[in-house]
Amino acid sequence: MARTLITSPATAKRGEVIELRALIAHPMETGFRPGADGLLLPRNLITRFSCRYNGDLVFSADLFAAVAANPYVSFFTVATDSGTLSFSWEGDHGFAQTETVALAVT
Amino acid sequence: MKLALQRRELLQLGAAGGLALLVRPAQATAFEMQSAIANYASGAPVKTGKLRFDIPPLVENGNGVPVTISVDSPMTAAEHVTGIAVFNERNPQRDVVRFTLGPRAGKAVVATRIRLATSQQLVAVARLSDGTFWSHSVDVLVTLAACLE
Numbered sequence: 001m002a003r004t005l006i007t008s009p010a011t012a013k014r015g016e017v018i019e020l021r022a023l024i025a026h027p028m029e030t031g032f033r034p035g036a037d038g039l040l041l042p043r044n045l046i047t048r049f050s051c052r053y054n055g056d057l058v059f060s061a062d063l064f065a066a067v068a069a070n071p072y073v074s075f076f077t078v079a080t081d082s083g084t085l086s087f088s089w090e091g092d093h094g095f096a097q098t099e100t101v102a103l104a105v106t
Numbered sequence: 107m108k109l110a111l112q113r114r115e116l117l118q119l120g121a122a123g124g125l126a127l128l129v130r131p132a133q134a135t136a137f138e139m140q141s142a143i144a145n146y147a148s149g150a151p152v153k154t155g156k157l158r159f160d161i162p163p164l165v166e167n168g169n170g171v172p173v174t175i176s177v178d179s180p181m182t183a184a185e186h187v188t189g190i191a192v193f194n195e196r197n198p199q200r201d202v203v204r205f206t207l208g209p210r211a212g213k214a215v216v217a218t219r220i221r222l223a224t225s226q227q228l229v230a231v232a233r234l235s236d237g238t239f240w241s242h243s244v245d246v247l248v249t250l251a252a253c254l255e
Contacts, residue, residue, distance in 0.1 A: 017212035030221075032198045058210045061218075066194060066202040068170040068219040068252075075205070078212035 002026055004099050006087055011104045012079035020051065020059075022087050023072040024097070030065035046071055046091035054083035079105045135200075136227070139193050142200040143231055146191050147239040152231060156240040159192075159230040163244070168222040168252040177214035177232045177240070187214040189233040196226040209235075221252035 007021040024046065031043025049071070050060040058077045071089075082105045088098040143152060160174040177187045186209040192202040205216050214232070222228075229243040 030198070053210070056210070058208060060206045061216075062201075062204040062206075064201040064203060065199050066197045066221050068221050072217075072219050074217040075207075076211055076213040076215055078210055080210075 002089075002097060004087070004097070006099060006101055008085060008101050008103065010102070011106060014079060014105050016079045017076050018079050018103075019074065019076055020085065020087075021072070021074040022049070022051070023070060024089050025070050026089075026091070026095075028063075028065070028067060028069045028071060032065065044092050044095075046089050046095065048088075048090045049073055050088050051075070051077070052086045052088070053077060054081060079103065081105055135195050139195045139200050139227075139229065142193050143229060143241070146193075146204075146231055147233070150237065150239055152239040152241045154241055154243075156234075157230055157232045157242045159228070159242040159244050161228065161244050161246060163246055165222055165246050165248045165250075167250045168224075168248045169250075170219045171222055171246075172217065172219050173228075173230075174215065174217040175230045175232075177234075179214045179232075179234065181209060181212055181214055183209045184235070186211070186235050187232055188235055190214070190216055191231045191233075192220070193229045193231065194222070194226060195228070197221070197223045202228070222246065222248045223251050224248055 003025040005023040009018050012018050026046050029041050029044040033041050035041045046063055051058055059075045084100045084102055086098055086100045090096050156178045158176045165171050175190050179187045187207050189206050191204040193200050194202050202220050225247045227243055227245050229241055231241045
């Protein structure tokens with residue numbers, strides 16, 4: 001399990017636009033770099049990030065080799081109902097991780 | 107009509123005669139980037155404006171360059187941004203990142219960190235719900251390149 005860092009408000013007013021920031025520890029190996037032995041290091045990328053709000057997809061991103069290591073994404077969403085925000089990362093070699101945070105809407 | 111045909115013939119002759127060899131690699135990758143953008147826009151015209159692409163013009167370290175893309179849009183169900191993509195000119199791949207947004211985003215602002223292999227031009231393209239595409243291109247100078255080679 002890779003370490004993740006998610007910044008989201010714990011509470012929000014209904015209709016408020018909230019900022020969500022997500023970071024995951026991952027090397028994002030491009031597959032273009034040679035290692036110490038001169039051979040290309042195998043590609044190991046996170047290719048997709050998505051955010052679901054109570055199960056509804058509100059944001060997603062396709063990441064390519066040009067995204068920096070430990071990919072960081074910041075975006076916004078409208079606070080509609082109390083519930084959970086789930087952040088998912090998918091990548092090469094079957095990498096998949098999901099983290100959830102709770103959001104209380106008043 | 108006759109003139110157009112003559113020009114076409116001349117270009118074909120020129121290409122056959124090895125004029126393509128004179129095209130510099132930088133222009134070739136710029137062409138690749140344009141075709142990647144055209145592919146993202148599915149051939150629709152990409153206009154300049156509505157979009158702001160924030161990136162430091164002088165990059166000290168190409169391994170992690172913060173970028174912010176903001177689109178001027180009310181983000182309502184009728185009028186919103188459906189996607190934002192970033193393209194580069196001289197990294198090994200033309201694609202950098204593609205975001206998919208919807209009316210629930212509230213605000214069409216996204217940020218991430220990217221790698222840059224060398225000084226080059228970057229283009230951000232936004233896809234709106236009315237089917238139009240808008241872009242903003244930025245030239246950046248990179249002093250320390252991301253280790254790609």
